[in-house]
Amino acid sequence: MEQNTRMCTGCGRQIPVEYNVCPHCGRPQNAPQYGPAPGPQPYGQPYAPPQESLGALKYILYLVSFFSIIIGFIMFLVWNNDPNPEKRHVGKNCLLLALAGIVLSVLCSVVFFFAGLAFM
Numbered sequence: 001m002e003q004n005t006r007m008c009t010g011c012g013r014q015i016p017v018e019y020n021v022c023p024h025c026g027r028p029q030n031a032p033q034y035g036p037a038p039g040p041q042p043y044g045q046p047y048a049p050p051q052e053s054l055g056a057l058k059y060i061l062y063l064v065s066f067f068s069i070i071i072g073f074i075m076f077l078v079w080n081n082d083p084n085p086e087k088r089h090v091g092k093n094c095l096l097l098a099l100a101g102i103v104l105s106v107l108c109s110v111v112f113f114f115a116g117l118a119f120m
């Protein structure tokens with residue numbers, strides 16, 4: 001008879017009991033506690049509204065510029081005193097990175113200052 005089959009918890013069709021996954025709809029058969037049909041799970045936080053994403057972008061840009069300044073200056077101080085001229089050259093590039101971070105932070109301040117005024 002049909003003793004070796006059972007009803008799929010997903011689509012209701014008869015499938016062999018040894019099947020862990022339904023061959024018709026793909027639903028796992030050994031974990032009925034999964035609840036309703038498997039679908040895309042919500043990813044915690046809903047999509048941020050534009051103003052909050054602007055704030056997040058601002059913080060990210062500030063963080064990037066801040067770390068590029070710090071790391072650039074530290075690398076410059078460390079490498080610029082190295083006897084190896086190749087490393088001193090790298091140190092000067094790190095100083096450029098720090099300067100780029102300063103420029104980036106200033107630009108961010110100006111842009112977001114005016115953007116803040118524009119959105120008020």
Ligand SMILES: [Zn+2]
Nearest residue numbers: 008011022025
């Ligand atoms: Zn099924």
